[in-house]
Amino acid sequence: MLPLLLLVFAAHFDAVFSQCQNLSSLEFAYAPNLSSGVTGQVIFNNLVHPRGMKFDDASNLLVVEAGFGVVALTLKNTSHCQGWERSVVVQNSGYNHGIEIGNGMLYVSARGTVDAYKYDSRSISVGSSNPTTIVNELGGWNGTDYNNTHTLVYQPPSDTDPAFLIVSIGPASEGNLYAGQASSGVSQIRRFALNAPIPTFGHNWMDGEVIAVGVRNGVGLTIDSGNNLWIAENSVDLSLWNDTHIPVSLASPINNNPADELNVVDLDNITGGFYGYPSCATVWDPTGFGNFTTGEQFAFTYTLLNDTSCQSPDINTPPMLTFQAHASPLDIKFYNGVTGNNVSFVGLNLxxxxxxxxxxxxxxxxxxxxxxxxxxxxxxxxxxxPVANVTSQTGYTYLIQAGNLTACPGPCIRPVGLQFDMEGRLFVSSDATGEVCVSRFSWKSFG
Structure with missing residues (x-):
């Protein structure tokens, strides 16, 4: 049997409480290119900008519909529904990306807060429409220079530590000159102990434990089996540098640098280390960069650091792997194979x-x-x-790409959230552009 790749792609959907979409009626609006041995099927479409996703312990797929709230997709096989049924869990237009489940709680992020609800996976419902605010004042003293979206990761308790909620935040601007300081409140990742008393209005963002600083926009977060936090980081977009690293113009055409990055933090040895931004970046394409190579660190000239400082691991933590410039990685997950009982088939190649x-x-x-x-x-x-090192441009392989890259970012897939189910099937959300959303963009998976 060929390995199966299960994807989820979506667009706009009316705000009804529940609705079923039969699998036989669904097709891609803009078919992607799939690598050999990878197949898929639409499971749901017309969602409102689907972003972060999380399976609960009853195999309901919870999805953040940005600007609407949290919905659940549940597989049905009845006379009325042979496909996936969408039901509303929380309707809140402020929720836009981050979602986690842990210790019976549902955590969701808005622009300025992280909220929590007591969650029941059997009834697919929350105990109250009024959430408990876990974190507030996201953004520190930077005022308005912080992103709307924040990724959440639940770190389970251990023999020595309580459970934590890990939260990331990036700046809205291209070059926040204060972002290298922990006191700036942006371009960093913090965590909050979930056994601590919660203040009336939640923990202030600046009171969280600093995990990493100078991570420009670490959107993709996950914890591996070695208790390492992996960070898929978006670097700056609008920059063009010549071989002396002099900025030509922020209005110049986007070139093929700097690289996006894969970084790591050892959660058993947290130092709050510096990861480069806004002083240092990583070369993807060394063409025109003098003697630099892919994966090497260089300094932006408007900062106090130089190339030598950026290349010193005592000052700047280098990435573990480089991604194509402007790839904008938004999620990372590890494949654990089949984890459920009585599984009839395997999702991805074992x-x-x-x-x-x-x-x-x-x-x-x-x-x-x-x-x-x-x-x-x-x-x-x-x-x-990763098997490859930071100097490699071939440290990863493409499984799915937009069918017509010249049409992007318009009518094409734009993957965001990733989730594996117990059968090893991979679900992917695509928030899509406005045009794609009105064009019946769809989720892809198997029932």
Whole structure:
């Protein structure tokens, strides 16, 4: 049997409480290119900008519809529904990306807060429409210079530590000169102990434990079996540098630098280390960069650091792997194979167990520079690291790409969230552009 790749792609959907879409009636609006041995099927469409996703323990797929709230997709096989049924869990127009489940709670992020609801997976409902605010004042003293979206990761308790909620935040601007300081509140990742008393209005963002600083926009987050936090990071977009690193103009055409990055934090040895932004970046295409090579660090000239400082691991933590410039990675997950009981078939190829999978949202320029795609990263499970090193441009392979790259970022897939189910099937959301959303863009998976 061929390995199966299960994807989810979507657009706009009316705000009804529940509705079924039979699998036999669904097709791609803009068919992607799939690599050999990878197949898929639409499971749902017409959602409102689907972003982050999370399976609960009853196999309901919870999805953040940005600007609407949280919905659940549940597989049905009845006379009335032979497909997936959408039901509303929480209707809140402020929720836009982050979602997590842990210790019986549903966590969701808005622009300025992280909220929590007591969640029942059997009834697919929350205990109250009024959430508990876990974190507030996201953005620190930077005022308005922070992104609307924040990724959430639940870190389970251990023998020595309580459970934590990990939260990321990036700047809205291209070059926030204060982002290298922990006191700036942006371009960093923090965590909050879930056993601590919660203040009336939630924990202030600046009171969280600093995990990493200078991560420009670490959107894709996941924890591996070695208790390492992996960060798929979006670097700056609008920059063009010559071989002396002098900025030509922020209005110049987007070129093929700097690289987006895959970084790592050892959660057993948190130092709050510096990861480069806004001083240092990583070369993807060394053409015109003098003696630099792919994966090497260089300094932006408007900062206090120089190339030597950026290349010193005592000052700047280098990435573990580089991604194509402007790929805009938004999620990362590891494939654990079949984890459920009485599974009838396997989702992805079992030889891929342990590998990493990353969603590329692609650039917003026209034509798109970074390809919207899903990629697979060969992984060394013994060392808890990618097989390739940071100097490689072939450290990952494409499994799905937009069918017509010249049409992007318009009518093409734009992957965001990733989730594996217990059968090893991979679900991918695509938030889509406005045009795609009115064009019956669809989720892809198997029932």
């Amino acid at each position: 030889s891929w167990v342990g590998n990493g999978f990353v969603s590329f949202h692609g650039s917003s320029s026209t034509p798109s520079i970074g390809d919207p795609a899903l990629v697979k990263i060969p992984w060394n499970t013994s060392t808890h690291a």
